[in-house]
Amino acid sequence: MLPLSLSWGFGAVVVLCWSSVWPQVRSALSPENEVPLRPTTWLPEGKITHVKLPKGRTVRLYFILKKKTPGMSVTVSPCNLPIEWSLAARTLKDNPLKSLQWSTKKSTPEVWWRGPGTEEKIHSFSGNSVDTYTGHNSPHASIYIVRLRSKQQSSKATVYLHDGVGPSGAFPLLPKDTHVHTLGVGMTSVTLNWSPSPSLTTKKGYEYCVLVNSKSNYPSVCAAQESIRRKVEDIQNRNEKKRRMTPWPILKEWWWEQWDSYPDPQNTDEAEELQCVCKGAENVCTVSELLPDTQYYFDVFVMDKLNETSVAYTGTYARTHEEARPDIITLREGELRWVNFPERSFNSEQFFSFRPRGWQQSGLLTLQSCGKDDKVKVTVSSKGQVLESQKVGGDLVQIWLQGSPSYLIHLEREGTPTKTTLVALPAGLTASVKMQTSSAYHKRGIPSLPSTLQIKSFNKLRTCNSVTIAWMGTEERSLYCVYRRKLDGQEAESGKALALNAPCLGPESRSDTERVLCKYFQELNPRRAVTTAVISGLEPGMAYVFDVYLMRRWGIPIKYTSKMVKTRRDC
Structure with a gap:
């Protein structure tokens, strides 16, 4: 084994020897084995x-x-x-x-x-x-x-x-006028057109594709593709769902299948704002199923299905028309309103608004139809939520309003109107429905109604100049007014006089000379809530029609069924 000092010296000699021959070795290397200073990417031709x-x-x-x-x-x-x-x-x-x-x-x-x-x-x-x-x-x-x-x-x-010189043929050609034009704008549709591409007029394998979205115009197919990819990622990040991201399809799958490769639509509602429609060789397109009063951006691309390339027209934008907003009539406190539907109008509708007074925000809506064959529906809503919906007929409809600062009342006539729908009123007016709204202070519910609206007369108590009638009242203290009208001989015989007074006609349609009495009545036991009235000053042997109206603090007056009674001829 060599000493440590000798080993270090031997290593130094080897390094020096290799360093002396390095330039010759490097110059002899082939280009394939050399590492370039910076990465080199060659741009191929025609691809x-x-x-x-x-x-x-x-x-x-x-x-x-x-x-x-x-x-x-x-x-x-x-x-x-x-x-x-x-x-x-x-x-x-x-x-x-x-x-x-x-x-x-x-x-x-x-x-x-x-x-x-x-x-x-x-x-x-x-x-x-x-x-x-x-x-x-x-x-x-x-x-x-x-x-x-x-x-x-x-x-x-x-x-x-x-x-080479001239068009490459890899991209579709655009006409001189590259702009997308708007032919018509509706509430839920927009019609577009554009100048034909020279590529479609000379060759096959091309088509137009229209892209619709509510964000912006896109200068290329890649831009639209990247936009929707980012939207999908943003939605998934916001939902914090660790789901495997589906690789985005290539251009051919993504465009020519018209984006059928979307991820689960339940998690990509925002991404679905992009809508693609390929129209073939037609240069006119009507985009429908749009939202009213919304601005949309429209792009048209010429697609080369063979080379999988595209070019974009200069996109445009348009705002759809807003929905026709109906006139909403504001109802005043305690206002009695006669609602008229034109005879020749089908499915007519009218809108009203009402704001109850007081901190309790409670009120009462009462309605009554004036025509036997009229089919009217009332819908009450607040803040876009339907609170009550029901039919309105000859019987009184009472709807309790509570808990909202304002209400929207929608009256809609269903079916075909008839000639018997409108009822003549004293001032020469006609009406289909009678309606009244009023704030109900310190009240907790709908006022009670009589158990029956029939008027009863007593034959034994009938004289030559007086009759006795009775009707059912309620447990609430209310005012009852009795009206009479004398009939001539023909009216009494035909019996048509009872049909002249429609259920919706109240005391406002009667003359003061016809009113004979008004009285207050209250009975806590509904079964015993019966009151009577003796009507005197009548002529012997004459027929009279008697009407009783329940006058209430809230809501329209309630009319009892008319009752015809004849006085005795001989006493």
Whole structure:
């Protein structure tokens, strides 16, 4: 075994020997085994190259052209975010070593960049739209350099190199007018058109695809694809679901299957805002099932199904019309309103609003139909929530309002209107429904109604100039008013007089001369709540129609069924 000092000395000698022969060994290495100073990516001709752009880093692509090549074109398509890209031609002063065999495009030694030479900037662009440079081949250029950079955040782009003069044929062509035009805008639909693409008029294998969303226009298919991918990721991150991310489909699967590869729609409601419709060769499209009063953005892409490429028209936007808002009539406290539906109108509807007074925010809504054949429905809602919905007929409808500062009352007539719907009123008006709203102070529910609205007359108590009638009351203290009307001989015989007074007609339709008495009545036991009245001052042998109205503090008066009674002729 050698001593430690001798071993160190032997090692030093070996290192010195190897260092003396290193330059000769390095120069003899083949290019395939050398490690370049910076990574070299060659840009192939006639093929779409996908490039990832890390934030703030410059990505370089290199390509060379044969000396006899007359021209070239480079197309760069940013994906969603703006990027910067430039094209430069580098000319070497001396030819590279023949041993490098750079035509193999496997690696490029450092001599390409360390050797003396000049670089000329040919083209530069900044933005998020597709940009194409077309030019002649420089006879002195040794190599071309494409530099791409994304400043905002990491992004993607595609680069396409065409070797030759004229269109490459890899991308569809756009017409002179590249704008998408709006033909018509409705409440839930928008009609678009655009100038035909020359590619569709000369060849097959192309089609138009329309993209609709409510966020922004997209300059390319890749931009739309990246946008929805980010939305899916954001939704999954917000929901904190550790679910395996489905790899995003390639362009062919994603576009030509019209986005059937969406993730689970239950978790991607926001992502579904992107809607794709492919229309073939038609350059007119009507997008339907949109939301009213919403702004939408529309993009049209010409798709080359053979090469799997696309170009974008200049997108447009439009706002759908808002829904026709009905007139809402404000009801005043205790206001009695006659609601009229036009005879020739089908499914008519009217809207009213009411704000109860007082801190309790309680009130009473009463309605009554004026026509036998009229079918009216009332719906009461507050803050978009339906509180009550029911039919309105000849019987009184009472709806208790409580707990909301305001109410929306919707009256809707269903079915076909009839001629017997409208009832004539004293002032020459006509009405279908009678309605009244009032605030109910210190009340906890709907007022009670009589057990029956029939009026009874007593034959034994009937005289030549008086009759006795009775009716049921309620346990609440209320005012009852009795009206009478004398009938002539024909009316009494035909019996039509009872049909003249519609159920909805109240004391406001009667003359003061017809009122004979008004009295208060209250009975805590509903079974014994019977009150009577003796009507005197009548003529012998005459027929009279008697009406009783229950006058309440809240709600419309309640009309009892009319009762016809004849006085005795001989007493």
